[in-house]
Amino acid sequence: xxxxxxxxxxxxxxxxxxxxxxxxxxxxxxxxxxxxxxxxxxxxxxxxxxxxxxxxxxxxxxxxxxxxxxxxxxxxxxxxxxxxxxxxxxxxxxxxxxxxxxxxxxxxxxxxxxxxxxxxxxxxxxxxxxxxxxxxxxxxxxxxxxxxxxxxxxxxxxxxxxxxxxxxxxxxxxxxxxxxxxxxxxxxxxxxxxxxxxxxxxxxxxxxxxxxxxxxxxxxxxxxx
Amino acid sequence: xxxxxxxxxxxxxxxxxxxxxxxxxxxxxxxxxxxxxxxxxxxxxxxxxxxxxxxxxxxxxxxxxxxxxxxxxxxxxxxxxxxxxxxxxxxxxxxxxxxxxxxxxxxxxxxxxxxxxxxxxxxxxxxxxxxxxxxxxxxxxxxxxxxxxxxxxxxxxxxxxxxxxxxxxxxxxxxxxxxxxxxxxxxxxxxxxxxxxxxxxxxx
Numbered sequence: 001x002x003x004x005x006x007x008x009x010x011x012x013x014x015x016x017x018x019x020x021x022x023x024x025x026x027x028x029x030x031x032x033x034x035x036x037x038x039x040x041x042x043x044x045x046x047x048x049x050x051x052x053x054x055x056x057x058x059x060x061x062x063x064x065x066x067x068x069x070x071x072x073x074x075x076x077x078x079x080x081x082x083x084x085x086x087x088x089x090x091x092x093x094x095x096x097x098x099x100x101x102x103x104x105x106x107x108x109x110x111x112x113x114x115x116x117x118x119x120x121x122x123x124x125x126x127x128x129x130x131x132x133x134x135x136x137x138x139x140x141x142x143x144x145x146x147x148x149x150x151x152x153x154x155x156x157x158x159x160x161x162x163x164x165x166x167x168x169x170x171x172x173x174x175x176x177x178x179x180x181x182x183x184x185x186x187x188x189x190x191x192x193x194x195x196x197x198x199x200x201x202x203x204x205x206x207x208x209x210x211x212x213x214x215x216x217x218x219x220x221x222x223x224x225x
Numbered sequence: 226x227x228x229x230x231x232x233x234x235x236x237x238x239x240x241x242x243x244x245x246x247x248x249x250x251x252x253x254x255x256x257x258x259x260x261x262x263x264x265x266x267x268x269x270x271x272x273x274x275x276x277x278x279x280x281x282x283x284x285x286x287x288x289x290x291x292x293x294x295x296x297x298x299x300x301x302x303x304x305x306x307x308x309x310x311x312x313x314x315x316x317x318x319x320x321x322x323x324x325x326x327x328x329x330x331x332x333x334x335x336x337x338x339x340x341x342x343x344x345x346x347x348x349x350x351x352x353x354x355x356x357x358x359x360x361x362x363x364x365x366x367x368x369x370x371x372x373x374x375x376x377x378x379x380x381x382x383x384x385x386x387x388x389x390x391x392x393x394x395x396x397x398x399x400x401x402x403x404x405x406x407x408x409x410x411x412x413x414x415x416x417x418x419x420x421x422x423x424x425x426x427x428x429x
Contacts, residue, residue, distance in 0.1 A: 176345065177309050181410040184344035191344055192412035196424040205342060209427075 001122035004032045007054065014047045015040055023128060033112070033126035038140060041129055042167075045146045048115065048125070056115040056125055059147035062154060064161035065110040066134070066186045074101050107134045109163050113143065113150075131163060134186075142168035160185035247386045254298075254324065255286075255381040258374075261297035262290040263317065266304025268331040268364040275367040285374055294320040299377070301370075302356075305333035305340055306347040308413050315405045318354045323394030323401060326381075328373050329356045332363045339363070352417035354403055 002010065008020050011034075021035040036044055048056045077096050084093045109131045116123030131138045142165035143150045154165045155174040162183035165171055173180065182189055195212040198205055233243050264272060276282045276290065291297040294317045306314055318327070329350055332338030337348040350356065357380060358373045365373075384392050393399035403421065406413040417424070 175309070177408040179408060179410060182344075189344070191342075192416065194348065194412065194416050196417075197348070197427065199425075199427055 001117075001120070001125075002054070004034065004125075007048075007125065008034060010051070010054065011044050011047060014051070015043045018044055020044065031124070031126060033128050035128045035130065038129065038132075041127075042141045042143075042146070045127075045143050049146055053120075054125075055117045055119045056123070058116045058118045058123075059113060059143065059149045060116055060124070061112075061114040062143075062150050062157065063112050064157040064163060064185065065112060066161060067107045067110060068134075068187055069107040070105040072103055072105055074103070075099070076101050108132065109134055109138055109161055111140055111154075111157060111163060138162055139164045139166050141166055142171075144168050159183070162186065250386065251382050251384060255378040257286045258298045258326070258377070258381075259289045259291050259296065260287055260299040260301050261294055261317070261321070262292040263300065264303045265306060265310065265314075266333065268303035268334070271364045271367055272301055272303045272330065272370060275370045280367040280371060282371070282374065285371070285378065287374065294318075295322060297321055298324065299326045299328065301328045301330050302334040302350045303330045305338065306350050307345050308347055308408070309345065311347045311350070311353060311413060312405045312408065314350060315353045315403055319402055319405070324392055326357045326377055327354055328358045328360065328370075328377060330360050330370060330373070331365055332361060335359045335361065347413070352422045353406060354418075355421050 004022055008022055011018050011020050018040045019037040023033045023035050025031045025033065048054055076099050078099045080095055080097050081092050082095050084091055086093070111129045113127040113129075114123075115125040115127065129140050131140055140163055142154055144154060144165070145167060151168070151170070152174060154168055155171060157163050158165060158168075158171055159173040159175050160183055172178070176184070184191075193208075193212055193215070195201075195205070195209040196216075198209040201209045228243050228245060236243050264270075274280060276288065282288060287299070294300075298321070300318055300321065302314065318325070327350075329335045333340060333346070335349050335351070335356075337343070337346045340346040341348055347353075351359075358376050360369050360373045362369050384390075386395055393401060400420075404415075404418060406415060406418075408414075
């Protein structure tokens, strides 16, 4: 198989303005992946499937990842003009001062595709697609028109992560019921408070059970008063 | 109205067979408990093994698995009850004719088991319907299911047809219809039937 750099070059030659980015995997597996742009992802996918040399005809796995907002703390050296009295004379002096800056990198939802080629017996090629944010702009292009095997897995990700796949032929919940409002695999999912009976609770469950008991006791006291 | 055991034996020696209507009635019921042909998860495989030649549930009069709840007496909850499936399980139970019994088979059916803290798993079917016998195990061995079945037979045998403790179907005020939970926006509504399952106290 071509290396990931060669695949990137081939994509950029075939799809102008594809804007593909390599995301390195520093672990020993060294499974580097390609980050696609939302606008050109469908054309890139079409190319990867139909190209005679790459021929990625088999989509084996689709999954979702939830990346929360990340707070990044940096130390920056800044030049500042400070008024100082040197030898009894007030002067404007330039000084370099250390400053810590915090910035928040907005979170996003990600879809990961694993591609193989049955014809050429190579793979996997890992593709990533990211939404603009986690709340209201969660659309991604669907790969179902290109690989049919994406259909159920994209429905599952829609169900559990809330990524909306545009161009999907039948985007409905698949595991949870119609009318369910949450996305249980998101990191900020809060499960319903059904910890009334936890006879062997420990760790996080014990904490939730205690909170539940406290809430029940407070409600009873409130009713009595 | 029970017959004195010793008197019964003595009369049996003389060739006189004595019984009561209650004993006959319960003997008939416990010897032909027909389970419902219904499995939920991996425990169902053990349930199937129990009915096959090696363990042979037919020895206890339960060989006929009925595919319709209308003809079944026993519901074996064999496996994980997901919140998506729970309303259907309660509905099937409602459709069974009285007298009817429930065996909760395996860790999942009695408490949610290894999936208890999952977002989609009911923490035990006894939150919605009355369960007669609980079997622990993951999955329980066929012997455990046979044991549960014998326990159920003993329970049927001990039921008196009159008086305070008579079974639900002989009590005109007995409530036979159990509310089917709705699938709400975040969870099943209500999360449990408090008449069937008042949350047990945990003493720590």
